[in-house]
Amino acid sequence: MQFRLISAMVLFVxxxxxxxLILLAQDVQKKFLDASFCRWSSYSSCSFQIFDHPVSAWSCVLVSGVALFITQWGLRLVEPHIEVTVIEAKSIPNDLINYVFPYVVAFMGLSYEDSGKMMGFVVFLVVLFVITYQSGQVVMNPFLFVFGWKIYEAKIEVGQKNETRITRVLKRGELFPGKQRAEKVQDFYFMGDP
Structure with a gap:
């Protein structure tokens, strides 16, 4: 099974x-970083507009947050139909380092104020999406670790033919040797909860 383009885009976003969230935090106006907290006695003089570019900042948080929620919901809907036997498995978190680069870019002068840099960054993300989608790596979402998903390299036997292959597996929780049910999506096998 191949990821549909829209599903892959939602997973990527x-x-x-x-x-x-990092860009939202960087968008806080400097004058509010040193300001004291509002008190009930001075509530009428408080300003709640603390961001330089609130529409852009909150839009990015909202769109990516909704996409993350849809990803979590969608992964729970994957119904594994293939019977596999896991012979051995090892966790491979190192492959997720590829997603760290865009986070580093956020601390290298990227802000909503510089529209040229933002457009360049958007082009970078589009190119990165095309590469990860075409190479079957769009599943390499490091934020899935927060929700308990892990990526494994596993030696498995597939179906009744006992074809042995080494593949990557995305599973919520630990992957132990034994019989499992899986669904193949691009180059990955998704395995459900035990």
């Missing part, structure tokens, strides 16, 4: 929710 959801993986950048932490980046949207």
């Amino acid at each position: 959801g993986s950048y929710f932490p980046l949207a």
